[in-house]
Amino acid sequence: MSALGDLLAFQRETEALGQVMGRLGWDQETMMPRGAALQRGEEMAALEGVLHARRTDPRVGEWLEHATPGTEAEAAQLRLIAHSYTRACRVPGDLAAEIARVTSVSQGKWAAARKADDLAGFLPVLGQVIDLRRAEAAALADGGDAYDALLDGYEPGITGAEIAALFDRMRPGLVDLRAALRDAPPAPVLTGHFPRAGQLALAQEVAEVFGYDLTRGRIDEAVHPFSSGSFNDVRITTRIDEAEPLGCIYSTIHEVGHAGYEQNIAQDFGLSVLGQGVSMGVHESQSRIYENQLGRSPAFCHWLFGRMRDHFGPLSVNSPEEFARAVNRVAAGYIRTEADEVHYNLHIMLRFDLERALIGGDLALGDLEAAWNDRFAADFGIAVDRPANGVLQDVHWPVGLFGYFPTYSLGNVYAGCLHGALRDARPGLDQDLAKGDLAPALGWLRDNLQTHGGLRTPRATVEHATGAPVQEAALLGYLEAKYRALYGI
Template identity: 80%
Template structure:
């Protein structure tokens, strides 16, 4: 009977996973190709499909199957663990609430894009208030008397608590602030300027995406306001954005999203359309996108190769030689935009968002005070006053679509990437020779074998510890940052 229960459960779950992929495709379409006038209808469509998915995720037969099923392999054990976790979380949230969250966040996403374009924060606050209220209600339902923010965070990084993130950030902040002060006091790095035609940027983005292992037979690259990756298994799509005065934004956004997509595409095919067939957490996911983008593609060695390709495509650059180009790629400046932030400033962006959203979800910060709190904190941390909403709290899509608890996983991903990079370099001390030829294949193979192919087989922290053979700490990331920027800025 236990074998039949397991077989029935996994067959049922496979259909749920397939429907989830359809839901994801609707979201991808909304951000890339959907006509603007379809926003309200898409909200209804997302709500209807979420209702179907919620009913499946809370189907009482799941409890019966879980009670009877017996795993005989590591993969089956992991599947039962993850299905049980999903069932426990889903049944705490009323179906009507789940559907309403899907509807409102779908509508809010479109309104956010329009508000961002028009710099109309006041006009956007009412729908954002609805999103906040719904997510607070969901967090309270999930927490069952515990911390609602922790319950939301657990959805993105299983097992992690807000206090742990706060302690991690407290440990990281002094060395980051000190490094920032040293770098900002040094002579500034050169800046890449000029005109870089869109078609050539996209051609180079496609070339680099494939060099970093992105399989375009199972994916595609489109444009979006906010770059993202969507899908898993054999349909994994990414987006980028193009500014003809800033080719680095397009190229490095593409590489970042290829890191996410590579993780999904490289999961063992046997796990496709199962709970193991996707990244195990957003922190581990971010570790892949950040190590692709930063430790590999922003390394001086890879910049040496990229400089040559840029000259081939765009002619003489405003910076002369690969060394100055590497300094331009890694230029440190107090910019407004998180996704364009250098490695020194990036985690300060995340710390700001974590503190604000945690206070907002706990009711310690009113929505009407959020902009002022954001602007005050930004001025304190970055030394620059926010000049308009699109440079402040309207810049990210995460809060409009209700992803409260997501932001801290970006910095956690940086910490994971630091650990992975240290282990990778220990195994391949001559890696820079490969990167200087535009060839990251050895590094990618190592990441595939150590992390990506396993999908959700192990919990997040265990995934990184298994890959590196050591504990997860912030030390390797901070050591890497201090060494890299110390050399680039002559500190």
């Protein structure tokens, strides 16, 4: 075989092993018995060692040097493999394995600490994770900015300084809109009892309406909903509260957005570096446009209102219009995953600033809770009542995902751009959504973005789909128009 053929065959096996690693993580959060946590940590460390050895194999460097691409897809694969190879070679194998072991164990300890509100007992474990990620960041940065080095693993081509500038531009508009809505009459609240079986049945129905192929996926429950896998095995999770069904429905739609992206990538790209979402920001753009611009649109709420009544009987809201206002109710709250669209990015800005300071050494671990609580009170106007509603609420830091949080807001910005282009292309979108017909919208997203996988860089992926530069103005304009209309201001 040629150097290119040898490299791509080797990479396919590496990608397959990476999927096995992901399946271990899925199992850990859904079905693994609690007593298996330490053993799972050893298993994850062992497999990470195998993967790291493959990712740093000297033959990869030799193949890259001699490989000649013949197509755009081959050139993109060489670019992505070279990027991954450079990063992997900078991280010692024993450090990569230790990170896998410690973060696997940390995840279980975080879940217990969150349930018990035991931040003090968890801080030593979190300190280990931070120290390991700092060591990794120093190796990756090679003299550059440590936080940028971690961010590059989730959103290549952007820096922490660029994100900080973006957030500075977004914050005033979000704060002004929040203030205007706070003075408006409050939206109704959906109340009642919504049995678990009914929620699961409706979640599956909605997942299929949003294009989720259950022959290549499944829906399970988890403490923190997530999507896992790629190609032809893409699994999602949701969570259920019998007093609050919207959390189940919209976490399902959100994760279906991630899963739909993976399932719709061209089959020719499967088990290659192109056969997965190009970045976490672009991935998040799919989950957010599914959940918010489509799923929370007043038009789709008209259809969902009928299905809610079919599953649960009469509701505490009496019309599709009231239901849409309840679905899009704006209120300051503790939990990021339950935040409305107006507050959501403020949650991300808080986490971005704190994690950047933690990695940079500007914030001591012992000061993290106070820093979180002070910032939260300033941004949201309410005091954090317990760690589970504050610094312990997210799984990201316990499992070492420093640099991940800002990609959520990047995803919102990308989704705003995509939504504008989608409406230009599909002028009858609201009529489709009101009938529960997502096919035209999903087809546009599939053809213009999802099928291309990792073919282009993150920003180029969005700009290719929309035909315009990425700008936050589209998101801010969408939020202004939607919420001022819903609240009549």
